[in-house]
Amino acid sequence: MTEMATRELTVARDVLHATVVTIGSALGMPEADARILAESLVEADLRGVHTHGVAALTGYARRLRGGGVNPTPRVRVTHTRGAITIVDADHGLGQIGSQFAMERAIEAARASGIGAAAVRNSSHFGAAAFYAAMALPHDMIGFATTSAGNRIAPIGGRTPVVGNNPFAWAIPAATERPIILDMAQSVVAAGKIGMAARKGEKIPFGWAMDGQGRPTDDPLAGAAGLLVPIGGPKGFGLALIVDILCGALSGAALGRELAKPHQPDTPSQIGHFFMAIDVASFTDVASFKARVDGMIRQVHESEPASPGTPLYVPGEIEWRLRERRVSDGIPLLKSIVADLKALADELGLGASIATAT
Amino acid sequence: MTEMATRELTVARDVLHATVVTIGSALGMPEADARILAESLVEADLRGVHTHGVAALTGYARRLRGGGVNPTPRVRVTHTRGAITIVDADHGLGQIGSQFAMERAIEAARASGIGAAAVRNSSHFGAAAFYAAMALPHDMIGFATTSAGNRIAPIGGRTPVVGNNPFAWAIPAATERPIILDMAQSVVAAGKIGMAARKGEKIPFGWAMDGQGRPTDDPLAGAAGLLVPIGGPKGFGLALIVDILCGALSGAALGRELAKPHQPDTPSQIGHFFMAIDVASFTDVASFKARVDGMIRQVHESEPASPGTPLYVPGEIEWRLRERRVSDGIPLLKSIVADLKALADELGLGASIATAT
Numbered sequence: 001m002t003e004m005a006t007r008e009l010t011v012a013r014d015v016l017h018a019t020v021v022t023i024g025s026a027l028g029m030p031e032a033d034a035r036i037l038a039e040s041l042v043e044a045d046l047r048g049v050h051t052h053g054v055a056a057l058t059g060y061a062r063r064l065r066g067g068g069v070n071p072t073p074r075v076r077v078t079h080t081r082g083a084i085t086i087v088d089a090d091h092g093l094g095q096i097g098s099q100f101a102m103e104r105a106i107e108a109a110r111a112s113g114i115g116a117a118a119v120r121n122s123s124h125f126g127a128a129a130f131y132a133a134m135a136l137p138h139d140m141i142g143f144a145t146t147s148a149g150n151r152i153a154p155i156g157g158r159t160p161v162v163g164n165n166p167f168a169w170a171i172p173a174a175t176e177r178p179i180i181l182d183m184a185q186s187v188v189a190a191g192k193i194g195m196a197a198r199k200g201e202k203i204p205f206g207w208a209m210d211g212q213g214r215p216t217d218d219p220l221a222g223a224a225g226l227l228v229p230i231g232g233p234k235g236f237g238l239a240l241i242v243d244i245l246c247g248a249l250s251g252a253a254l255g256r257e258l259a260k261p262h263q264p265d266t267p268s269q270i271g272h273f274f275m276a277i278d279v280a281s282f283t284d285v286a287s288f289k290a291r292v293d294g295m296i297r298q299v300h301e302s303e304p305a306s307p308g309t310p311l312y313v314p315g316e317i318e319w320r321l322r323e324r325r326v327s328d329g330i331p332l333l334k335s336i337v338a339d340l341k342a343l344a345d346e347l348g349l350g351a352s353i354a355t356a357t
Numbered sequence: 358m359t360e361m362a363t364r365e366l367t368v369a370r371d372v373l374h375a376t377v378v379t380i381g382s383a384l385g386m387p388e389a390d391a392r393i394l395a396e397s398l399v400e401a402d403l404r405g406v407h408t409h410g411v412a413a414l415t416g417y418a419r420r421l422r423g424g425g426v427n428p429t430p431r432v433r434v435t436h437t438r439g440a441i442t443i444v445d446a447d448h449g450l451g452q453i454g455s456q457f458a459m460e461r462a463i464e465a466a467r468a469s470g471i472g473a474a475a476v477r478n479s480s481h482f483g484a485a486a487f488y489a490a491m492a493l494p495h496d497m498i499g500f501a502t503t504s505a506g507n508r509i510a511p512i513g514g515r516t517p518v519v520g521n522n523p524f525a526w527a528i529p530a531a532t533e534r535p536i537i538l539d540m541a542q543s544v545v546a547a548g549k550i551g552m553a554a555r556k557g558e559k560i561p562f563g564w565a566m567d568g569q570g571r572p573t574d575d576p577l578a579g580a581a582g583l584l585v586p587i588g589g590p591k592g593f594g595l596a597l598i599v600d601i602l603c604g605a606l607s608g609a610a611l612g613r614e615l616a617k618p619h620q621p622d623t624p625s626q627i628g629h630f631f632m633a634i635d636v637a638s639f640t641d642v643a644s645f646k647a648r649v650d651g652m653i654r655q656v657h658e659s660e661p662a663s664p665g666t667p668l669y670v671p672g673e674i675e676w677r678l679r680e681r682r683v684s685d686g687i688p689l690l691k692s693i694v695a696d697l698k699a700l701a702d703e704l705g706l707g708a709s710i711a712t713a714t
Contacts, residue, residue: 081470081639082468083469083470084470084635084638086640112440113438113440114632115471116471153659153662154659154669155668156662156663156667156668157659157666158660158661158662159658159660161652169598171598183595187588212662230587230588231588231592233669233671234538234540237671241526244649244652245498248645248648249634249639249640251640254651255652255655277441277606281438281441282436282606282607283605283607291605292601294612295597298613299518299597302511302515303515303516303570304515305510305513305515305570306513312511312512
C-alpha cells in the first residue's frame with residue numbers, strides 16, 4: 001500500500017451526498033438547496049476535482065454562519081427579455097442561483113436556439129463543469145463561467161485586477177463520453193502552488209510571480225502573489241472578458257471590486273454568466289452527435305509521440321475516474337474527512353461519514 | 358533610418374482600400390463584395406495584423422482563379438429559428454459570408470438579447486476581430502470564431518487534428534477604446550516561426566514540435582510540424598471546442614476533414630460561428646460602458662512590475678497603431694507591395710499603389 005493510499009479514506013458516493021445534505025440542513029439551508037449543494041460538491045469529488053468538492057464545505061460553513069452567505073436565499077429573476085435572464089442570487093451559495101440560472105438559459109435555448117443568463121449577488125459556485133454539463137441531457141452545448149477573487153495582474157503589472165476566472169464548455173456526444181472543458185486562466189491551479197508550499201518544495205519558474213510581479217520559485221511568495229496566465233496576454237485577456245461577462249452584464253462586482261470575495265461576514269458580490277446552445281435548432285441532433293463522436297475518435301486515433309501514450313479529449317480523464325468512483329467509492333484525504341467530521345461535531349450532528357477501506 | 362524602415366513603404370489607407378477593390382473586381386468579385394474584402398484586409402493592416410491584411414490577397418487570388426473560392430457567391434440563409442441562423446457561404450471568400458452572418462447575429466440579439474449564426478461552405482475569413490467588432494456600434498458584445506487547417510495535435514500526440522482556431526471577443530466602452538481580444542490557441546503565431554525560418558534563426562523550445570511530436574528549436578521542422586497550444590490541454594481544448602462550434606453546428610468540415618483548406622482548386626469547407634450579446638437587453642448601456650471604462654482604468658492604474666512599463670487591455674496596442682496609421686498611412690513591407698503590384702500586373706491593371714515616404 002502506497003503512502004498516498006494510507007492517507008486516504010474511501011467514502012461511498014451516497015454516503016458523502018447524505019452527509020453534505022445533513023450538514024447543509026444543519027447550517028440552515030432548505031433541504032432542496034442542500035441537495036443542490038451536495039450534488040455539486042460530490043460530482044466534483046467523483047470527477048477528481050477535489051478543490052471544488054466537499055473540501056470546500058468548511059469554508060462555505062464559515063460564511064453561512066458568519067453572515068457572508070445567506071442560507072435561505074430567495075433566488076429570483078429580476079429581468080428577462082427574449083432569450084436572456086438576469087438572476088439575483090440573494091447572496092446564497094453560488095450553487096443555488098447558478099443551477100436556477102442555467103435552467104433558465106436551457107429553457108430559453110429550447111425556444112430560441114440560444115439562451116443566456118447572468119447572475120448577480122452570488123458567491124463561489126463550485127466547479128463550472130457542473131452547470132455546463134446541465135445542458136447535455138437536453139442535447140445542448142453548455143457554457144458556464146464565474147468571476148473570482150483577484151489573482152492575475154495585467155501583463156507587466158503587479159496589482160492583480162482580475163480573478164483566475166474559470167469557464168466550462170460541455171458538448172454532447174452519442175456513444176462517446178461528452179466533451180467537458182473546464183479551465184481557469186493560469187498556467188497551474190493555485191492549489192498546486194499551495195501543495196508545494198505545504199511540502200516545502202520549490203515551484204518551477206513560470207507558475208507564479210511574487211507580490212512585486214517578479215518571477216519566483218518560492219511557493220510561499222507565489223501563493224501570496226500572482227498567478228501567471230496561460231499564453232501571457234491571452235490568458236489575461238480571457239480572464240478580463242469573463243470578468244465583464246459575469247460582472248458588467250449582471251451588475252455584480254467587477255475587477256478590483258471583487259478583491260475579497262471569501263470574507264466570513266461580507267457578501268461576495270461574485271457574478272456568473274451561463275449559456276446554452278440548442279443543437280436541434282441548428283441541425284439534426286443524431287448527426288451532430290455522431291460527428292462529435294467522430295471528432296473524439298480522431299483524437300484517440302491520433303498517432304502518439306511516444307508509443308502507448310493515451311490521448312484524451314477534455315473531460316475524458318474525469319469521466320473515467322467518475323465511472324470507477326461511482327462503483328468503488330470516492331477516495332478522500334484523511335484531512336478532508338477529519339474536517340467534515342469536525343464540522344458535523346460542531347453542528348451537534350452524530351453523523352459519521354467514513355467507510356474506510 | 359533603421360534597416361526595417363528602409364524595407365517598408367507607407368501607403369495611405371484609402372489608396373490601399375481602392376487597390377484591393379480594383380484587384381477584387383478584376384478577380385471577378387461584385388464591387389460590393391470587393392469592398393467588404395478591402396475593409397477586412399485594410400482594417401487588419403491598420404491594426405498591425407499584417408498576416409491578415411493585404412498580404413493575404415495573393416493567396417486569395419490564387420484560390421479565386423483556381424476555382425477553390427467562388428468569386429460570385431450567393432450567400433444565403435439556409436435555416437433560421439428564434440435567435441439563430443445558419444448561413445451557406447456558397448464557397449466565397451470567408452469575409453463575404455461572415456459579414457452577412459454577423460449582421461444576422463446582431464439583428465437576432467436586438468430582438469432576443471443574444472443571437473448566433475453558424476456558417477458552412479466558407480473559407481479563410483481574415484481577422485476574427487473584424488466581425489466581433491461589428492457588434493460595437495450597436496452597443497453589443499461580439500464574438501467571432503473560425504476553424505482553420507490542422508496544426509495542433511492532442512496532448513502527447515503527433516497527428517494534428519484541429520486548427521490553431523482563433524476567436525475574438527469585442528466589448529464596448531464609453532470614453533475608453535473598446536476591448537478586443539483576438540487570439541489563436543498557440544504559444545506563438547505560425548508566422549513567427551516562418552519568420553525565424555526566413556532569417557535562419559533558431560526558435561525557443563516551447564514554440565513548436567516537429568512532425569514526430571518532439572520539441573524542436575529548428576524553425577523549419579516546427580513550420581512543417583505542430584504548434585504548441587497555450588496551457589497544454591487548455592489551448593488544445595479551446596481549439597477543439599471552436600472546431601465543433603464552427604464545424605458541427607453548421608455542417609462544415611470537422612477536425613481532419615479540414616486538413617487542407619487552402620488548395621487552389623478545392624473548396625475549403627471552413628466553418629464559422631458568430632455571436633452577439635445586446636447590452637441594453639441586460640442592463641443600462643451607459644452604466645455598463647462606464648463600468649467597462651472603470652475596468653480598463655483599473656488595468657492602466659495597476660502598479661507596473663518595472664517602473665514606467667505601460668499596461669494594456671486586449672486590443673489597445675492595435676487601436677493606438679490604427680489611430681496613427683489612419684492619419685500617417687500604413688507601413689507595408691516592400692515585398693508585400695511588390696506582390697500586390699505583380700498581382701495587379703498579372704490582372705492587366707495599371708493600378709500603382711505605392712506612395713513611398
